[in-house]
Amino acid sequence: MKKKLFKRNGGLLLQQQLSSSDGSIQKTKIFTSKELEKATDRFNDNRILGQGGQGTVYKGMLADGMIVAVKKSKIVDEEKLEEFINEVVILSQVNHRHVVKLLGCCLETEVPLLVYEFIPNGNLFEYIHNHKEEFEFSWEMRLRISTEVARALSYLHSAVSIMIYHRDIKSTNILLDEKFQAKVSDFGTSRSIAIDQTHLTTHVQGTFGYFDPEYFQSSHFTEKSDVYSFGVVLAELLSGQKPISYERSEERRGLATHFILLMEENKIFDILDERLMRQDREEEVIAVANLARRCLNLNGRKRPTMREVAIELEQIRLSKGALHAPQSRKELENIRDEVPNVWEIAGPPTSVTIGDFRNGTAPSLDVQTLISHETW
Template sequence: MVPIILWLWLTTTASVAASPQSRPGCQESCGNVVIPYPFGIGANCSFDEGFVVTCNDTFNPPKPFIKSMNLEVLQISINGTVQVNNPVITSNCPGRTNGLDLFLEFPFSFSDTYNRFTAMGCNNLALITRQDTIITGCMSICNVSSTLQTGCFGISCCQTTIPPFLKFINASLRSIDPNKDQNDCKYAFMVDYQWFRDKDIYATRDMEYVPAVLDWTINGTCINGTNSSTGSFCSANAYCSRNQMWSSRCYCESGYEGNPYLPSGCQDIDECAEPSLNRCERFCLNTPGGYNCSCPGGYLSFGYSCLKLPNNNSRTKVIVLGTCSGLGVLLLLLGGWWLRQEVNRRKETKLKEKFFKRNGGLLLQQQLLSDKGNLETAKLFTSKELEKATDNYNCNRILGHGGQGTVYKGMLTDGRIVAIKKSKILDEGKLGQFINEVVILSQVNHRNVVKLIGCCLETEVPMLVYEFIPNGTLFHYIREQSEEFPLSWDLRLRIASEVAGALSYLHSAAAIPIYHRDIKSTNILLDEKYRAKVSDFGISRSISEDQTHLTTKVQGTFGYLDPEYFQSSQFTDKSDVYSFGVVLVELLTGEKPILPPRLEECRSLASHFILSMEENRLIDILDSRVRKEGGKEEILAVANLANRCLDLNGKKRPTMREIVIALDRIRFPNDTSTIKQRCKEDEGADEFAGPWEATSTSTDSFFGVSVSTTSTLLFEKSS
């Protein structure tokens, strides 16, 4: 079998080499290297600028170079790799210039399959870093007998694997022991490990270049079997495959060979011309992409074989014919069933691709590729992963229904419990803004904000995957208090402080300021330790950009909406402050934001609260647990803060950062160190350094309202 397989491989290789590899009228090789399309030498000979090759005739024989990076080409494979001469990076080596960093242009990246990052020298710590983050590296040491060492296993030479899609080498060469001499000669390079393992490792140090393998892909629409103006690039009789980076490659279909990127580049293989390519016992008939077998008279065709029929035994003929006919019908039924399954599978695949494009998948791909290496901020889940996680969206897994979709509880394959939101139909005109919000909010990382893990765009409506928060909403605990978990005054203050910190982060510390637009107690979840988590950013709805601020365009909830918003139609950070003020009043009173009908009273909780403050009867509307557990000064301070948040003039409302400071002063009146630490965690130490030493920590006054002169009036009703 081995000689037959070897002969078959040589025959196929020769056949492919004989077929055209370059565009008509273009140079097919440079020196000893074949230049197949999509690479090309000269104008209009390559797929795009990234695949342009120059042929340097000053060498004998001539040498090809990738124009965009000036790297010498050693070999190109149409299966997605190119072997190049990669420079050896040195440090403090006599007669050698210290190597420069190497950055690969699109569409190239270092192959993690074929390459190994290699370092040589004594006391050498070689690292590849990105923005102070170590990507990979290894250490090589020497001892007295190290000159006798063979192989690359850490003595004088070390190797390590690299992550996928690596596009640069910025090797940092330093001594392992910082107290030792840093001026030893050190080497580092990316190398094709199959080439390196057959070489003398010490001779490699004297080389300026070593072979390395680059992966390449094409950035275009992946449509099978076409090559037209639609943007597809695979030829007829070829199929397209996308990788993890959503870039594409073409491959000839089974039974064809050649260059799948050229029009008509995949040619039919004549299996009947070579006996080793077919399994027919007698006659072979070549067909496009395959072949058929037949038998002479007196024989019955059975698969690839021919069964001789008896001459005089008609009963035997009938048995043989009946058996074969039955098997043929069975095979036909099985084939029809398989064909139907295959057709359905392809329809499903095309439908998923359609949904993926319609839901903005290509735009999300572009956003991730341009995100400077932050490629794991939002994971793209497949529809099958989410079906498995939710037990095919079992109704028992439903956590709740909202204005923007249905939320299911699910478990991923790695064991994580998640909440999966099936959104409503998305306006296709807002897909670009929707994808932009997914990218940005997936990078929001705050302990009091529900984390967006990823999304699925292969379904008719987008699916969003969040971390699972087990203990329900703050609204539930305010309305239905129980002895098992009483909503104490201290816990109310802590929850208010955590929500304020989260909103302050979104407004001031996030990469792009984010306005929530729907702050309410039902959107504040409590985790297993009853810590607050702000949720529901309305991602399934469209977004709009207001100058440099990103705002989530949702309608909001009556009772929480800023009155100023109705007049100006401009949603600002102070609008979130107003909604937060309503939540503070809920925590104080235990009432809903819309009160039940009462004679001569306001329907709005906010208006009712403001009127009670003006008439000095705050005590009448407080929740019984708040009156029992809270100190008068603390309650008054929170009430004054809520009153400021509900000011009809947005400019007079405090910022969320000021609210965080005020709440922490109420919680820790005599502990400035705790407040400072909180500010460092939520906002950054630099922004709050300084004022604390000059500011009193007393609870006597908040935003100009004196506790000593007002508390008696507001609480006198109780007496």
């Protein structure tokens, strides 16, 4: 029966994918069903860490005492199996401190299982939107987390042997470890493409409120589509507001639209999370708001690359002063070293300063197309 389940759950497809790789895929540990049942107390409900569209994640402890997260797929059908095997293959190629580490999988169970490193502090969405008075979600922490996520995406886009598009960047897919450092997770819908390709043509997938309207129109997913989704996460971090809210008017239901319209109206301070207003970091906040705005440009070609985003965020961190400068400079060099190709930026972007918002001279944007797609 276990052999039959292994075959049905994509074991042969996984073996084929691993054997046809160019050697960049690390050895994936195959766990037995007995090991994982014992680790999760037979998948006890009190071990559930979270649930999503693709399955349920349980906290487990292996025989050697290692704490892990076990992802149990929801449905066994051909499409889900391809996503499952896809996640195994992609994560086997990735080795980055801000990407969740895949430890192995189990295919001899009724539904396939993935085993990850355990990330103890939940996801970014919880810290942005569930205000906990005992926990100060500071600007410095938000800026550092956004920089770490940008570095991870820059690595996926530019530094691995095959370019990887995540395709579902959102705050619930950004986990926080014991030091509250970011770990990008959930690669079930990710795709890897050859370096000489510029886009994927796919059925539109993603999370409403985060996906690129240009991708929605064309079905062409590019690296700049991940940039757009990251821009929404930046807007979340700045505003403390959810990507979709029915409390806002219909045309402003999507946070991206609402955020850009407020910038156009020189009212960015109207949307800022009140927790940030008390921290006297206006210049840095406006610099990140300008960056988010460029990430949300309707024209994908005018958006920065994730590499450019990562370096700019680190430069904003560096501007904080001499106290944090040595570490920040080192991290800035690390970003440049992580990606071997030449860093090219077309030119200085149009920026908005604090004074522009105070005196009403911020440049306008054409947001009509974005409005129509986010109200769809």
